[in-house]
Amino acid sequence: MLCFDIYAANHAFARVYKPLLDPLGLTYPQFLVMLVLWAEAPLSVGTIGKRLGLSSNTLTPLLKRLAQTGYVTRRRDGADERRVQVDLTESGAALRERADHVQQCATRATGMSLEDMQALQDQLQRLSAHLLESGRA
Template identity: 60%
Template structure:
């Protein structure tokens, strides 16, 4: 490697960053009718997959700390999509659950997925392959950080 490799457009990090920004911008108008931000949408997807999660488990699944997750969940609760309940056995534990409105939102989210698929211009197979490559990359980077 030499100085000619230190060009912004040659950097993997910049390509990922730019693609992430573009994808998030694409989601924004699709999520507005649902009353969700992109991070809220991700939290709802986890809850649609596994309802009744403790905040810690939800945060681990999303890679978010409680300082970021708590206000996000508060806004989802104010919107009527989730409830938060303290565990009677351990008051430090808060369980997040979908309300009927939050569960019903999942059907509307199918349209979001379809629109994103169209926006990418990729086939389902291409999207799956790209997702798998990115997940593998994340795993390698996390392993490198742990060592």
């Protein structure tokens, strides 16, 4: 079963990342949120959720922990008081360099060439698109 192998690969990645992320004070999902913010910040809770496929019920407590750790700030958008803008702190932005090293370690751990990795990513993206599409039908 394909779902089985993806489940296993996801676990395997989480296990590779955990010892690398522990010194940074990040969990694996928190790291994924930071990846999104390093690419573009500030972002609203909802926008982060769209990028990761998560909703506020998961993100709100996660972001509160990131804020408590001191990597992000959360404040109401002045223009639209419904929105909460999440931004990087200086400390959160500075973490990016150390995170790059984490990525390199993780990439090495896959044992794959960059071309194979890119091909696999393309396949997975097509797969996800198909699965989500069929969910709406």
